[in-house]
Amino acid sequence: MPSQIKNKHKREEVYLRMKKAQGKVKRERRAELRKVERDNPELKEQRLKENVPATLENTREYDATVVGVDEDGDGQGGGEDAEVVADEAEDELASYFVDGVAPKVVVTTSPKAHAESVKFAMELSDMIPTADYVRRGNQNDLKKIVQYCINREYTDLMVIKEDHGEPTALTLIHLPNGPTAHFRLTSVVRGKEIEGHARATEHNPELILNGFSTRLGRTVARMFAALFPQVPEFQGRQSATFHNQRDFIFFRRHRYVFKNGKKVDLQEIGPRFTLKLKWLQRGTFDPKNGEYEWKFKQELETSKRRFFL
Numbered sequence: 204m205p206s207q208i209k210n211k212h213k214r215e216e217v218y219l220r221m222k223k224a225q226g227k228v229k230r231e232r233r234a235e236l237r238k239v240e241r242d243n244p245e246l247k248e249q250r251l252k253e254n255v256p257a258t259l260e261n262t263r264e265y266d267a268t269v270v271g272v273d274e275d276g277d278g279q280g281g282g283e284d285a286e287v288v289a290d291e292a293e294d295e296l297a298s299y300f301v302d303g304v305a306p307k308v309v310v311t312t313s314p315k316a317h318a319e320s321v322k323f324a325m326e327l328s329d330m331i332p333t334a335d336y337v338r339r340g341n342q343n344d345l346k347k348i349v350q351y352c353i354n355r356e357y358t359d360l361m362v363i364k365e366d367h368g369e370p371t372a373l374t375l376i377h378l379p380n381g382p383t384a385h386f387r388l389t390s391v392v393r394g395k396e397i398e399g400h401a402r403a404t405e406h407n408p409e410l411i412l413n414g415f416s417t418r419l420g421r422t423v424a425r426m427f428a429a430l431f432p433q434v435p436e437f438q439g440r441q442s443a444t445f446h447n448q449r450d451f452i453f454f455r456r457h458r459y460v461f462k463n464g465k466k467v468d469l470q471e472i473g474p475r476f477t478l479k480l481k482w483l484q485r486g487t488f489d490p491k492n493g494e495y496e497w498k499f500k501q502e503l504e505t506s507k508r509r510f511f512l
Contacts, residue, residue: 263509264506264510268419269417270421295377295381296377296422296425299358300425300429305333306432307357307359308358309334309359309360310337310363311348312364313339313362313365314343315339319365320364320369326394326473330403330474332406332408332432334361334430348360349378349487353378353379359377360375361376363388372385372386372387372481377429381484381485381487382483383489384423385480385482385483387478389476390475390477392476394473396473401470401471403441403456406436407431407432407439408435408441408456409435410431411445412428413446415447416512417512420447420512422483439458441457443456449510453475455471456472457470457471480499481499482497483498499511
């Protein structure tokens with residue numbers, strides 16, 4: 204064993220020789236396996252089915268609020284929960300999904316916002332087809348802004364908050380009756396900062412919501428969905444993706460091009476950013492008297508395998 208060799212240079216030489224031999228054996232084994240599976244594809248399917256790596260996602264703690272759980276163990280999932288469907292048909296967001304009310308969004312910032320926050324807010328308003336950017340100015344009372352939007356029949360209000368001149372939080376308020384969600388905002392990259400970025404068009408994008416499996420996650424996903432028109436314009440070849448992984452929500456916007464019948468090329472448009480839910484409140488913004496449906500606390504993180512969305 205190399206560890207028993209006292210001479211440092213000799214020990215390193217023996218160790219590298221041993222690693223090289225192990226790598227050669229592994230490459231030969233993989234080449235032989237590829238040759239066998241090329242002649243018998245069923246063996247590859249069986250190997251991939253049996254060798255499923257353990258990840259934080261597939262070993263997450265049991266959560267009773269997960270919708271569509273495979274309770275009978277047949278691997279097919281439980282489908283839509285009838286109780287969840289009934290509740291969502293009557294919640295505050297039902298006007299968009301059931302009645303088909305067209306979204307009308309206001310995007311603004313905190314008072315006296317710096318240039319970076321204003322530019323990001325304006326890019327968000329360009330990203331959402333039916334959004335308007337409204338300069339906040341010195342107006343400090345967010346409740347008055349909420350009432351202003353309700354009086355003009357806006358359906359959603361997005362507020363970008365900043366710290367030291369950089370956008371650090373996003374508050375999303377669904378109007379006129381809520382709910383209100385507050386997110387930590389990180390990893391903001393504007394479209395023009397992305398190398399080789401595409402230019403956006405005015406077409407309605409296709410919306411992709413991925414990884415929202417709990418009741419809380421479905422509510423958050425429905426709030427994002429209510430920002431965009433229900434009918435995408437496929438000729439624009441644009442997609443907007445909210446991907447939830449381990450309670451971090453990653454946003455990306457792309458344009459896709461079909462090269463042939465099998466391959467698709469993606470070109471990112473931007474912006475890109477990451478959100479993490481801090482609290483969800485019933486009704487519109489009311490930090491003093493509002494009822495919190497969920498609020499993050501440090502003691503909730505009892506395990507790396509516990510997720511809430």
